[in-house]
Amino acid sequence: MPNQQGATVAELALQQIGPRLKSWRQKRNLTLxxxxxLTDISASTISRLESGKRAPNLELVVPLARALRLELDDLLPRVVPDPRVPRVTKRIDQVTFEQLSPESSPSQAAKVTFPPPESGALPDPKVHDGYEWLYVLSGRLRLVLGEHDIVMGPGEAAEFDTRTPHWLHSAGPGPTELLAIFSKQGKRIHLRAKPSGAAAGL
Known part of the structure; x- marks a missing residue:
């Protein structure tokens, strides 16, 4: 991904080889x-490499690293991927899920927003493999878990085995926002399209 000056992350990493080479050479108390x-590489070539006037390549970097008693990673820094999570939002039966973790993560995090409850809507507890943790950000959350039927407010958290029948939704009067962490399987179940007219809930 290009930065503000148009250079890619890989190009920026390559630009660090020269300064790193010079730093390690000086730490080893070696002149050009x-x-x-030690390497049969001309001093002028090494100088140009250190100053960024010569593009690095393996034919130069490998013998220089060996002579300085270094691993290649000491001269060629690892390219760190962009840590930002792409914003993906999905809406199922008026419940909004905003993805907060990459798809590759073993635990899936999401911001979930429930709409105000509908009059006459009844809980429809579900079960599935996994474990779930949630934290109420705003509003009031109704959690039905086994024989428990509780209402939680902002700042309250809960965790439970999802093999226990469970259902949650806004307790009203307005919408409810929460953070939820669950397994990939749990995420797939939560985002599965529900039959038309079914009450929204997790």
Whole structure:
């Protein structure tokens, strides 16, 4: 991904090789001529590489790393991927799920927003494999879990085995926002389209 100056992450990593090479050479108390004798690479080539005037390649970097008693990773930093999670939002039966973790993560995090409850809507508890943790951000959350039927407010958290029959929704009067962490399987179940007219809930 390009930065503000248009350079890619890989290009920025390559640009660090020269300064790293010079730093390690000086730490080893070696002059350009010393390193040249150890590698059969001319001192002028090493100098140009250190200053960024010569593009690095394996034919240069490998013998230089060996002479400096380094691993390649010491000269060629690992490219760190962009840590930001792409914003993906899905809406199922008026319940909004905003993805907060990458698809590759073993635990899936999401911001879930429930609409105000509908008059006459009844709980419809479900079961599935997994474990779930949730934290109420705003509004009032109704959680039906086994024989429990409780209402939670902002700042309250809960965790439970999803093999226990459970259902949750806004307790009203307005919408409810919460953070939820669950397994990939749990996420698939939560985002599965429900039959038309079914009450929204997890």
């Amino acid at each position: 001529d010393d390193l040249s004798r």
